[in-house]
Amino acid sequence: MPLNISEIRKNFPLLKSANPPVYFDSACQSLRPEKVINAIKEYYEEYPACGERSLHRLGDKVTKKVDEARLEIARFIGVKENEIIFTKNTTESINLIAHSLPFEDGDSVLISDKEHNSNFLPWIILEKEKKIKLIILETENGLINLNLLADTLKKNKIKLVSLALTSNLDGETIEIKAISKIVKENGALLLLDAAQSMLHRKINAKELKVDFLAFSGHKMLGPSGTGVLYVNNLPENHYQLSPFIVGGGTILDLDGKKPIFLEGPEQFEAGLQNYAGIIGLGEAVKFLKSLGLENIETYKNKLSKIFYQKLAEDKDLTVINPTIPNESRSLVSFFIKNKDSHRLCLLLDEGFNIAARSGFFCDHFYFHKKNIPGALRFSFAFYNTEEEINFTVDSLKKIKEIL
Numbered sequence: 001m002p003l004n005i006s007e008i009r010k011n012f013p014l015l016k017s018a019n020p021p022v023y024f025d026s027a028c029q030s031l032r033p034e035k036v037i038n039a040i041k042e043y044y045e046e047y048p049a050c051g052e053r054s055l056h057r058l059g060d061k062v063t064k065k066v067d068e069a070r071l072e073i074a075r076f077i078g079v080k081e082n083e084i085i086f087t088k089n090t091t092e093s094i095n096l097i098a099h100s101l102p103f104e105d106g107d108s109v110l111i112s113d114k115e116h117n118s119n120f121l122p123w124i125i126l127e128k129e130k131k132i133k134l135i136i137l138e139t140e141n142g143l144i145n146l147n148l149l150a151d152t153l154k155k156n157k158i159k160l161v162s163l164a165l166t167s168n169l170d171g172e173t174i175e176i177k178a179i180s181k182i183v184k185e186n187g188a189l190l191l192l193d194a195a196q197s198m199l200h201r202k203i204n205a206k207e208l209k210v211d212f213l214a215f216s217g218h219k220m221l222g223p224s225g226t227g228v229l230y231v232n233n234l235p236e237n238h239y240q241l242s243p244f245i246v247g248g249g250t251i252l253d254l255d256g257k258k259p260i261f262l263e264g265p266e267q268f269e270a271g272l273q274n275y276a277g278i279i280g281l282g283e284a285v286k287f288l289k290s291l292g293l294e295n296i297e298t299y300k301n302k303l304s305k306i307f308y309q310k311l312a313e314d315k316d317l318t319v320i321n322p323t324i325p326n327e328s329r330s331l332v333s334f335f336i337k338n339k340d341s342h343r344l345c346l347l348l349d350e351g352f353n354i355a356a357r358s359g360f361f362c363d364h365f366y367f368h369k370k371n372i373p374g375a376l377r378f379s380f381a382f383y384n385t386e387e388e389i390n391f392t393v394d395s396l397k398k399i400k401e402i403l
Contacts (some may be wrong), residue, residue, distance in 0.1 A: 003295050011287075013037070022354040022388045025178050027168050027361075027379030029218045030199055032284070036221055037364065039283040041067065043276040051275055052249060052266075055287050062275050069282025070265075073228060076285045085229040085265040086278055090195040091118040093214035093229035094162070096268060097191055098122035100241040107159040108133040110188075112144060113369060114167050117362040123162070125313050132159075136365075142170050142321030146178055153186035160189045164205075166196035169363045170321040171304070172327030173197065173378075180209045189239070195219050199381060200300050200330045202293035203232050211239065211378035221288065223272050224282035235264045245270045296382045303380045303389065305330045310393045314398065320375060331363070331379035339403060341374040344396075353397040 011014045011033040014023070021033060034094040043065070053061035067081070074081040087093045099122075109123045109132050126158055135156060137149060144163075147345070166173045176192070182184030183190045191212040197203060198220040200379045205213045212233070231241065243261060247270040252260040261267040288296070309332060311317055320333045335341060345358035357377040360367045367374070378392065 001292075003291060003299050003382060005299075005383065007383055008291070011035070012383055015383060019312065019353065022352070022384075022392060024378040024388075024392065025355045025357050026199065026381040026384075027196060027219070027377065028357055029224065030221050030381055031383060032221055032223070032280075033287050035287055036223065036280045036283045036352050040223060040280045042277045043279055046203060050272065052273075055395075065279045065282075066273070066275060067212075069278050072282045076289065077230060078206050079230055079232075082264045083230055083232065083234045085231060085234070085268045086273060087115050087214075087227035087229055088225050088274070089216040089218070089227035090193055090214045090376075091227075093212075094118055094191070094193065095122050096229055096244045097160075097162075097212055097214075098240075099244040100268070101160065101189075102240050102242070103131050103159060106133075107131075108135050108139055108156050110135045110149075110158050110161045112137045112139055112154075112163055114139055114142065114169050114172075114363065114366050115162075115164055116193065116195075117169055117364065118163055119164060120365055128220065129379065141323045142167070142172050143324065144174055144179065146175065146182060149179065150182045150186070153188060154180065158186070158188045160191060162191040162193070164193040164196065166194070166200070166330055168196050168331070168361055169366060170249070170324055170333055171196075171331040172321065172324045173201075173330075175210055184209060190278045196330060199288070201294075201297045205232070217277065217281040217284065221284035222279040223274075224286075226281045228276040228281075229268075237263075241268075242268050243270070247271050249273075289349075292384065299382050300330060300380055303384055303386065306386060306388045307378065307380070307393075308332055310389065314397070320372070331377055333375045333377040335372060335375040336400070339400075341376050343397060343403075344376055347399045348395060352391070352400070354392055354395060 006161060013019060013034060014031055014032045028062045047058045047061045048271050049062050051066050053060060070084050071081045074084050103230035111119055113136050121136045128131045137152060163174060165176060180190055189211040192210050194203060194213055194215040198215045212231040215228050218224040250261060250270045252262050311332060317334045341358040345356050348356055350355040359374050360375055
């Protein structure tokens with residue numbers, strides 16, 4: 001059933017304000033519906049206590065609410081609740097794998113040249129520490145060449161392939177089923193950065209046959225400071241992961257200098273957790289499920305196609321990786337020759353109340369490699385409208401006339 005966008009927008013306080021902005025920066029951080037905000041407020045006002053530790057009724061309610069959220073999130077991606085580790089964001093999730101997965105001499109990690117800094121820096125540091133060799137796969141017009149991927153895997157001792165499922169640079173979603181098959185046939189592990197995917201499409205981690213899946217709450221209607229790491233069959237720990245950060249809540253007992261670590265996700269969730277955030281993230285998942293991920297993806301594809309086609313009419317604009325199917329994008333990035341992207345972004349905000357993103361988008365490697373001085377990025381969500389797209393395109397034309 002098609003989404004009723006005007007009714008959906010009523011759930012978002014910012015969009016109900018007297019002069020709501022055109023918010024095209026959801027790739028950085030999505031808006032939050034009232035149900036998520038209210039769940040956070042409810043925690044702080046009605047049961048602001050410690051979960052897992054305190055046995056009183058307030059603490060017991062926190063524990064139950066967090067367990068409910070873990071189960072909700074697990075079902076959302078088709079996995080078991082004891083395979084879900086709560087983190088601060090995708091960045092921490094990737095770092096957890098980088099520092100918890102045992103590497104041997106000669107092991108390599110493969111990433112693409114389009115990865116976010118969060119999927120570059122942990123591996124660069126490990127390479128500098130001589131723990132791994134980092135292999136950077138060159139994309140072709142933004143796309144992964146499957147034959148090149150297979151050939152690279154065959155010629156190197158690659159333990160882990162770590163890729164963004166959907167790029168925050170150009171919005172491209174990789175051919176994950178084909179890639180997963182190639183990776184597994186060559187005996188490597190697969191880590192997916194799904195930060196840019198969770199808001200837009202249904203994901204089943206088991207069907208994708210990934211070993212690890214990382215994503216952030218703040219990009220999928222959830223609170224900032226919340227993230228998730230899925231680890232396939234975590235309780236069995238056949239990946240031999242060791243805790244990255246340790247402390248309260250991670251052990252069963254400590255007798256002298258012999259800690260007995262808990263099994264399952266708890267051993268990786270050190271210290272007091274972001275209970276309000278986790279509970280809010282559970283509500284965000286419920287909200288997305290109530291709309292239907294298939295409906296969301298269909299509508300997002302429609303918006304993306306309209307926006308891209310309108311941009312393509314302007315010969316002054318250069319879209320980054322334009323050959324990617326425009327209907328599959330969740331965002332569009334472009335630049336205008338000899339025009340500063342930051343200034344364009346500020347003029348859109350100050351003159352037209354349009355929120356976009358400018359710069360390198362934490363994709364410095366790719367921008368420098370392609371000699372792109374910066375870009376503008378417009379990212380969509382189901383609460384955006386075709387009218388906002390038309391207004392934005394017209395506003396860009398007006399800005400170009402005065403520059």
